[in-house]
Amino acid sequence: MAHLPPVDTFDYIVFGGTGDLTMRKLLPALYHRYRDGQIPEDSRIIGTARSPLSRAEYQQRAQAALGEHVKPDALDDATVQRFLNMVYYVSLNGAEADSDWPALKTLFGDASTSRIRVYYLATSPALYGQICENLSREDLITAQSRVVLEKPIGTDLASAEAINDSVGRHFPENHIFRIDHYLGKETVQNLIALRFANPVFERLWSCDAIDYVQITAAETVGVEGRGAYYDRSGALRDMIQNHLLQVLCLVAMDPPVSLEADAVRNEKLKVLRALKPISADDVAIYTSRGQYARGTIGDKTVGSYLEDLGEGVTSETETFVALKAEILTWRWGNVPFYLRSGKRMAEKCSEIVIQFKSAPWSIFSNRPEPNRLIIRIQPDEGVMLCVSTKDPTPTDSLTLRDADINVEFEKAFNIRYPDAYERLLLDVVRGDPILFIRRDEVAAAWRWIDPILQGWKERKAPLEPYAAGTWGPEGARNLLSQSGHLWHEDMKK
Ligand SMILES: NC(=O)C1=CN([C@@H]2O[C@H](COP(=O)(O)OP(=O)(O)OC[C@H]3O[C@@H](n4cnc5c(N)ncnc54)[C@H](OP(=O)(O)O)[C@@H]3O)[C@@H](O)[C@H]2O)C=CC1
Numbered sequence: 001m002a003h004l005p006p007v008d009t010f011d012y013i014v015f016g017g018t019g020d021l022t023m024r025k026l027l028p029a030l031y032h033r034y035r036d037g038q039i040p041e042d043s044r045i046i047g048t049a050r051s052p053l054s055r056a057e058y059q060q061r062a063q064a065a066l067g068e069h070v071k072p073d074a075l076d077d078a079t080v081q082r083f084l085n086m087v088y089y090v091s092l093n094g095a096e097a098d099s100d101w102p103a104l105k106t107l108f109g110d111a112s113t114s115r116i117r118v119y120y121l122a123t124s125p126a127l128y129g130q131i132c133e134n135l136s137r138e139d140l141i142t143a144q145s146r147v148v149l150e151k152p153i154g155t156d157l158a159s160a161e162a163i164n165d166s167v168g169r170h171f172p173e174n175h176i177f178r179i180d181h182y183l184g185k186e187t188v189q190n191l192i193a194l195r196f197a198n199p200v201f202e203r204l205w206s207c208d209a210i211d212y213v214q215i216t217a218a219e220t221v222g223v224e225g226r227g228a229y230y231d232r233s234g235a236l237r238d239m240i241q242n243h244l245l246q247v248l249c250l251v252a253m254d255p256p257v258s259l260e261a262d263a264v265r266n267e268k269l270k271v272l273r274a275l276k277p278i279s280a281d282d283v284a285i286y287t288s289r290g291q292y293a294r295g296t297i298g299d300k301t302v303g304s305y306l307e308d309l310g311e312g313v314t315s316e317t318e319t320f321v322a323l324k325a326e327i328l329t330w331r332w333g334n335v336p337f338y339l340r341s342g343k344r345m346a347e348k349c350s351e352i353v354i355q356f357k358s359a360p361w362s363i364f365s366n367r368p369e370p371n372r373l374i375i376r377i378q379p380d381e382g383v384m385l386c387v388s389t390k391d392p393t394p395t396d397s398l399t400l401r402d403a404d405i406n407v408e409f410e411k412a413f414n415i416r417y418p419d420a421y422e423r424l425l426l427d428v429v430r431g432d433p434i435l436f437i438r439r440d441e442v443a444a445a446w447r448w449i450d451p452i453l454q455g456w457k458e459r460k461a462p463l464e465p466y467a468a469g470t471w472g473p474e475g476a477r478n479l480l481s482q483s484g485h486l487w488h489e490d491m492k493k
């Protein structure tokens with residue numbers, strides 16, 4: 001492995017330290033970076049939550065989480081023990097002024113104020129403002145402090161603005177890191193390299209050559225233990241408002257003048273602001289929403305969303321959304337961007353499909369299929385260009401056959417692909433905001449999403465059931481077929 005320069009010593013204070021995200025993603029990510037020598041031994045990871053746990057009990061939970069979420073070949077006892085030595089716990093209600101803030105203060109002790117302090121808010125966003133208020137009142141925000149906000153920030157534009165105002169009263173914008181883990185995925189970052197280091201693509205990257213774009217994030221899991229959160233959120237707020245719109249921005253933005261964070265964010269913002277509004281009255285034309293019913297995934301029969309929520313529960317929350325977005329710019333005139341995301345779908349797969357226009361004329365006995373560029377975000381990260389080649393069968397005519405130019409990154413570079421959080425957690429310590437979302441981007445995304453939510457609330461588009469293990473409801477197919485387009489559904493191709 002190449003030498004990875006260590007970051008400066010830090011204290012990472014995770015509010016929501018006993019939660020699903022911390023156990024499943026944050027601790028394993030920090031472990032991997034520690035194992036690769038990027039985290040100095042005198043750094044500390046301080047979990048906080050209301051649960052009354054001793055440090056030893058929290059370390060046991062952390063150890064169990066590593067056992068469950070880190071591959072065995074990356075776990076060795078000595079490294080795990082040294083990592084656990086960095087782990088602390090403070091029982092604290094982040095939302096209450098009279099909670100045990102002195103315990104946190106004592107833990108900081110007389111550590112130099114030049115030590116980097118990261119407050120990671122992995123709780124409900126409704127608590128972000130109060131936590132920051134308490135940190136400020138307790139004088140725990142130093143010049144070297146940063147705050148990380150998990151998504152989704154708010155449930156609409158008004159609540160997002162209120163949260164951003166309340167956090168912004170205590171942290172300057174350049175110390176606020178709004179995380180979107182899709183931006184930390186290698187292949188999503190690779191979009192910048194693919195587009196702006198390879199003129200062969202960028203020259204074709206517009207309505208001149210591109211027919212339509214599809215961005216999919218499909219999951220086979222249901223809501224698992226997160227029903228209480230998810231039922232108030234739904235797929236549009238959980239996945240589209242943040243992850244898929246961010247991916248859309250990277251696909252659609254103009255070349256930034258540099259890789260300086262604001263240069264990139266300015267270009268993304270232009271895309272968000274150029275999205276054609278979908279009014280509440282138009283949701284039936286531009287969107288499809290669904291909720292999973294019982295079905296089969298692989299050879300396993302799984303229950304419906306309502307069954308997953310619990311007996312006797314009713315809900316109109318969407319677990320699937322597809323929509324047709326349009327970007328009102330010269331580059332993207334008349335190029336639909338189809339976005340879709342759902343739970344309990346046929347396969348776990350996130351990908352971008354760039355569908356090029358057909359050849360204007362064919363001299364062959366069969367027509368060439370239009371070229372298609374598939375950027376696989378996960379799993380099997382890679383890029384595949386589908387081209388027409390000569391069929392090698394010795395017939396009397398020159399006929400065409402489809403073939404793929406396929407690069408699988410993990411194989412090509414012979415390296416374990418890091419989880420998105422591994423990159424992002426250390427970027428916060430480095431103070432590098434390029435893969436984090438600026439406040440105006442959050443607002444622009446909600447401004448576009450709000451009327452869709454309103455139209456759905458007014459029931460202007462049906463909530464269709466779809467069988468678990470399929471690609472979503474009929475409405476999603478109709479959304480494309482009316483323009484003669486098809487979803488890419490055989491992800492292996
Ligand atoms: N889980 C995931 O995969 C993802 C989650 N997120 C976001 O991350 C955040 C956390 O999600 P997740 O981990 O799933 O949620 P969980 O419900 O699993 O965890 C919530 C955590 O917050 C703590 N908590 C609740 N209230 C308080 C309080 N008043 N003071 C201090 N701690 C408190 C809980 O512990 P206790 O009850 O002991 O206080 C628990 O540790 C959410 O914003 C979510 O949207 C984003 C992307 C993915």
Ligand SMILES: O=C1O[C@H](COP(=O)(O)O)[C@@H](O)[C@H](O)[C@H]1O
Nearest residue numbers: 181217219221238239243350378
């Ligand atoms: O942010 C979220 O993302 C996950 C999907 O992430 P992925 O990296 O596995 O694609 C999703 O399950 C969750 O509901 C959502 O909150």
